[in-house]
Amino acid sequence: MKKITVFIICLCCSLMGTAQTAKFTISGYVKDAKTGEEIIGANVSIKELAATGVNTNAYGFYSITIPAGKYTVQAQYIGYSIHLDTIDLKQNTKIDFLLTEKINQLNEIVVTSERKDENVTSIQMGVNKLDIQQIKNIPVLFGEKDILKTLSLLPGVKSAGEGSSGFYVRGGSADQNLILLDEATVYNASHLLGFFSVFNSDAIKDVTLFKGSQPAEYGGRLSSVLDIKMKDGNDKHYIVSGGVGIISSRLNLEGPIVKNKGSFIISARRTYADLFLKLSRDSATRQARLYFYDVNAKANYKLNDKNRLYLSGYFGKDVLGFGSTFGINWGNATGTLRLNHLFNEKLFSNTSLLFTNYDYKINANFGGNPLDIISRIQDYGINEDFQYFVNTKNKIKFGLTSTFHKIIPGAITSSSNSPISKLHLDNKYAWESAIYASHEIKVTELFNIEYGVRLSSFSLIGPGSFHTYDTEGNILDTSTYSSGQFVKTYYNLQPRLSANYILNERNSIKVSYGRNTQNLHLISNSTSGNPTDLWIPSSNNVKPEICDQVSLGYFKNIKDNMYEFSTEVYYKTMQNQVDYKDGAQLNLNANIESQLLYGIGRAYGIEVYFKKKYGRLNGWIGYTLARTEKQINGINNTNWYPAKQDRTHDVSIVIIYDLSKKWTVSATWVYYTGNAVTFPSGKYMVAGQVVNYYTERNGYRMPAYHRLDLGATWQGKKTDKYETSWNFSVYNAYGRENAYSITFKQDPNDPTKTQAVQTTLFRWVPSLTFNFKF
Amino acid sequence: MKQLFGLNKFILILISVVSFSSCQKVVNIDLNSSAPQIVIEGEVSDQPGPYTVVLTKTVNYDQSNTFPPVQGASVTINDDAGNSELLIEASPGVYKTINLQGVVGRTYTLNVVADNKDYQAVSKLNSPVNIDTLDAENASGFGGGGGGGGNSGPKSKVVIAKFTDPIGIVNYYRFMESINGITTTSINITSDNLRDGTLIEQRLRTNSDVKILPFDSVSIQLRSIDFGVFEYFRTFNRTGGGAFNSSTPANPSSNISNGALGYFSAYSVKSKSIVIQ
Structure with a gap:
């Protein structure tokens, strides 16, 4: 240090x-x-x-x-x-x-x-910025515009599939993305089990995704950083805007606190899909509860020319329930208090106090014995960042970050006369810190370098008993630590480098290298992500995940920057990857680490991106050719095998066309190779049942996925005071029956045979949304 | 505990409501063929013998459900009291004991030699636990036994077995349900985790094609099994390759060595019957 x-x-x-x-x-x-x-x-x-x-x-x-x-x-x-x-x-x-x-x-x-020529001249590669204005015109499911779904239309970013707002970046799994909302970590970005993301685009100002080497100020996840910044609010006028859709509505209020000195914004959403449940003929379905709501709020105030204060927060909740027998709710809350301070014209600083909470609560009442299960992860953190603008050739950034994590893996509470005893798995405490420095230098007019280093530490802290396990998962040894005692500390040095060589006005070559570490690991035994998935810290058994990535890119602008072309190749190696045993017991298991397996991973690919930036017709084509593999001790005889998120081909085409001053039409088309999946290679009879016989994990492919979405926006009268628009869209316009799942079961017509049954979720989903602003 | 996390049914409801256009169809999937693998299913109990060990082989997925027996194998069972018996092949692939009697507290070892490969499994015969009472109630659409909920025909029932768990020892249970003399194939297991020594009420889930109606005679066996067999059936239920959010499909974790599929279970039994009102 x-x-x-x-x-x-x-x-x-x-x-x-x-x-x-x-x-x-x-x-x-x-x-x-x-x-x-x-x-x-x-x-x-x-x-x-x-x-x-x-x-x-x-x-x-x-x-x-x-x-x-x-x-x-x-x-x-x-x-x-x-x-x-x-x-x-x-x-x-x-x-x-x-x-x-x-x-x-x-x-x-x-x-x-x-x-205009940012594509060629900027030093960064593997960076995508989303234009919030453009998102409005891209058709989406249920007309609820969604930044995570729009991101997955970019090369190198892959949707985790329908019914999931998770995304995979360059072969990383969904939990290897760091999602920041005003610097606070968002642990679960899904609403309604993944049909929506938690980000209300009305409240969002800026979205940047780093999929290559990340600047040194970021760290903590292997694959990517998605940095989302909330709007500050209009500091001149009060504005009310919103939208009314088929299954959800939004309302947004912003305005000055003191004119030109401070402003606020509040955005809220609520779905009402559960109203449809009441129409069901099935009495069981009528009892179901199903909705989410979320609120974004932010205020800022300029204390003086040198100091400005920001307070922002997010709160969201999902509620699923079924009569009085079963209910689950989960949600994120984040809070950020920031002070911008200008030491002088050249030295800018920001201090942030951060809070994050993610929890879920299950209540169940079977046979008259009510019980509650809760699980939670909480972060308290501070970030201190400095930016020193030395001169036109040099810029230095440095700072530190420190976060205290508290994890409640699971606790059961029940009424005192219940036969079910209480259970409280030991809370886990961890302290994660990092210092970083980076230097951006224009070596010559044509050659720029940004290099930096991040030194991180992660400590697992007592109290508690900590076991070590043998390869079979049996307890070898147990040590007890008192409160505040350090159980295990890991230090990781993470160098980062990006360089840009400008060949001429229209062409450049970029290269980058970066190392990332991850000390919180999501243990999920589901295919699409559940609210009950568990975050576990690095420990005496679980080592920090480490990823090294090199990438090389060629960037070209054509016809006075009207067209933009880029291609990047990347190669990643990953160490200390975590997987779990077949049939692992992950929920409410005090010895969860005995269920884990460890190994390595590698991912490589080439991305091609061609974009038309201006004109009545604009849009882009993205293509990715990639491979992602894992080698885990104890899976597939410890051979390399394709990871679930391994997709050979991934194509997205986005077209937006301004038909007239009133009408904008748009279309997106996506195609990708099916995920790697485990299917049976035989069957046998045991316990009176025909049972599938599996020979290897992820040895098969789901069928290829493709889909066309169409959208149209009609802009009503637009004045300075008042503005309305209608948005129409059709999701999956040609009704492709994409496989959500394939299951194998007995043929109902011929019990001596078995058959494969494919479930498709969405065919032709139309939607209509009315938006207003005054 | 499992059903608390069995969000699957809920997700199904959610999906069918949210996506009014979801659908299912039968598709052709080109599955690999696999080398036939031995499947061993063997049991010893505290009831009078003979006890049976069945040896079969896997077949490819596109073949019909006839599973070739493994004939001419050497099958022995011995206990930790020095008894040992070579089983005889009563019919193709079905091996039976003649004299062996299961005794509570003993540990049994199964040895199978077939096609020049050795397979071994160990299981302990634990003490029996009495069923106190059996009850039946209407199957709810969610969270309980299957088969219920729908609007067609009379309401199906679920049977609830109540028994007192012996305090101070870890117990694992498997329930066998027979309806009018026909044993169902549903796997119902539980343990006394978090409720040692309490009165346990177990709702017995049935497969969706089984209906329990008034005047049916239902008999329940409560089998005390050991941890290895409990783990086999726990992972059997979890890894079967269910539709939604289930874990990556895999073979259940067997208590038999050398890669054999199936299980070897020693168990004790207590039974009770009920006529549904």
Whole structure:
């Protein structure tokens, strides 16, 4: 740790040493002129100086240090008019830019990226940013626009399938994605067992997915980081907006707390699918409860020019139930308190206090003995991040993060006269910390490097008894620790590197390497993810998962940046992967670690992305050719075998067409190879039943999946005060019978035979949503 | 405990409601063929013999449900009191004891030699536990026995077995249900985990094609089994390759060595009967 600090100090000194001539700093914020929302990733540059462009950070702040002189400063962003400002730079100067959104986008070339040539010039690779405006036009199931489902239309990102909002990034499993909402971890991103994601796109400002080497400020998961930032709210006017759909409705309220100084936003959703249950003829179904709701809220206040305070939170709950016999509810809650502090024009800092809670509660009443089961994971954390804008060639980021995890794996409570005894599995406590530093440097105008390092520590903390197990899962040894005692600590050094070599204006080559570690592991014995899946910490038995990824990419812009093309190849190796034994008992098992198996994994592939960015017709084509394999001790005779998420081909096509000023139509088509799956290779008779005989895990494939969705949006009269639109969509327009599951059972017509039965979930699901804003 | 996490039925309801367009159809799946594997099913109890060990083989999935017997094998059972008996092949693949009598408290070892391979299994014959009472109630659509809920025909019933678990020892149970003399194939098991020494009420699940109606005579066997056999049937229920959210399908974890399928169970029995009102 000391070494790194010394390194940073030396680095800073050497960088400052270069600043000998009279240089001054231009800094400030870029905001939306209408709403006052800070714009993330807007580009600010000096027209007279080549390669001075910088992007605003997550809070809309930028800083450029250049020699004294007369300059034209310009700021630009997606779908906004370019804003220019001339300046005679003699001292440090603060300039805030207010950008105006282009209202009429039709027949007009619009900048739809941070910078027209961002694709080629940015240092990052394996990064996807979602344009929230564009999501609106993409057809989705039940008309409920969904950022996770839209993300899965990008190359390298794969949907975990229908009935799941999980996603797989470059061969990683669903739990290897770090999902952050205003920096707080979201442990379960699914509503209604996965038919919806927990993110209400009305409340979301910015979505960035890192699937390659992640910047050093991120860590804790192997595959990817999905960084979601909530809107800050309009600080000029009060706005009410919302939508009414077939199975859910949304309402969004935002406005100033003090004009131009602070604002708030509250967004809420509720589904009412359970109303349909009441219409059922089956008395059992009528008793069912089934709904979710969620609320996003955020407020911010500018204390003074140097300090700004943000408070944001999310709360969501799913409720499933059946009369008085059975009920389960689960949900996430997150809270973030942040202080932006500007030490000076060059040094920006953010301090965040974070809270996350995910829990589920089951209540059951069989035979008059009510009992409750609860399970919970809670995080209390602090992040301290610094960004030092040294000069136009150098930018340094450093900081630390520290989180305390509390896990309640499972506790049963019952009434005192119940024959079922109480059970409380030992709570698990862990402390996870990291320090990081990274340096982005423009070595030449054509060669950029960002390198960094993250040192993480993870400690499992007492109290409790901790067992060690042999390979059979028998207890070898038990040690007891008192409260606060360290049971096991792991340190991991994670280097990160990205480099970009610009061949010419339109072509560049990028390369990256990164190591990631993961110390919380999701133990799931279901195929699609249950709310009852359990997070377990690294321990004396479970080691940190480690992943090394190298990737190489070629980026090209064509026809004045109208078209964007990129291709990336990646290769990943993964260590200490966790799997479980056949028939493992995972719920309410005090010895859950005895049910686990360990091994390694590898994933490699090539992604191709072709996008038309402007014009009446826009959209993209993505293709991924990939392989993901595992080698787990004790599975398939410890041979390599395809992971469940291994998909050879994955194609997505998205087309959006502006038919007229009123109408926008869109279509998406997806195709992918079926998941690897375990089917029987024989059968036998035991206990009077015909039983499937399995010879290997994941030895078969589900049938290939493909689907076409169509959508249309009709924009009603749009004024400054009032705006309405109707959205129509058809999910699975040609009614493809995609396999959700395939089961093998006795042929009802011929008991001497068995047959395969395929279940399909959705064919032709139409939907209609009315949206309003005033 | 299992049914608490048996979200499957609920998910089925959810899916059928949410996706008004879901459907099922029979599809052709090209499954691999597999080398025939031996299946051993053997039992010893505290009841009078003869006890039976059945040896069969697996067949490919597309074949009919006739399972070839394994003939000419050497099958022996011995106990920890020094008794040993070579079973005779009474009919093809069916091996029976002549003199052996199961005794509570003894541990039994099964040895099978077939096609030049050795298979071995050990099972302990635990003490019997009495059934106190049997009750029947209407099957609810959810959370209890199968077969109920629907709107067609008279309401099906589920049988509830009540018994007092002996305190201070770990017990594992398997229930056998016969309706009008015909033994059903449903697997009902439980243990005294979290309720040692209490009165246990076990609702006996039946397969959806079995209906228990008024005037049916139902008899229940309560078998005390050992941990290895309990694990076999627990994983049998879990890993059968169910439709939704089930774990990755796999063969049940057998208590027989050398990769054989099936199980060897020593058990004690207590029975009770009820006529459904």
